Amino acid sequence: MGLEVILFFIFGFVAAVSAVLMITRNNPVIAALYLILNFASLAGLYLTLNAQFIAVAQVIVYAGAIMVLFLFVIMLLRPENEKKFLESNPKIKVFAFVIAGFVFLQLIYIIFFSRPSFILSKNIEASINAGTIESIGYILFKDYVLPFEAAGFLLLAATIGALILAKKKVD
């Protein structure tokens, strides 16, 4: 077993378990911390896929910026703990899990039915080359410069929108 296999199983296990723990915790702060753990292990998975730039961006943007925003809002609002998981509306919740499990089986079926690994075998060199900041920056500023500008404009609009929505109304 190579290092890649071991790393995949470690990070994959942590990601799956922390996702499940996140949706089952009552305290929102604990749930947010599990989500940070999930994002960090996803960054590790990106590294096993040779996507260095995305891994770093994942840690900075998701585990750093977005989750700090979430924790700030949780601690500002201090929402009360929910009831225990199956205490309120147990029928609807069980039904939701049944639907989710059904969709999961469908996805598994599609993945194994189409078998993408028959046509996709990993070319290590091309894979490493695709993940470098150099190649991503090249393609970003050569072919995708208009979406890049649009993304900047979107962030500006979101900043202004968040300010206007969250500010106190003064008459």
Place this chain on the structure above:
Amino acid sequence: MTITIEYYLILSAFMFIVGVAGVLTRRNAIIVFMCIELMLNSANLTLVAFSSYLGSSVGQLFVFFVMTVAAAEAAVGLAIIIAIFRNKLTVNIDDINILKW
């Protein structure tokens, strides 16, 4: 044993389903929001896996844009939640049903 792309796809499908189950069952608006982030991340994992196995940067570029949109969405969504909390003093989505007929 080598890791084929199916392993990543199944992990991503599992995380997506966990996110769906969270959105359907949790009643705290902030946790519902975090589940949406989880679903976005599982889609990102699929994109990065295909990008890496195809040897093309375009998938990772798309993940970059998804991160941008997720940051914008988180900022606006949390601002909406703060505004709702200021008016109704709750973030329980069972109590926020003013647009329900």
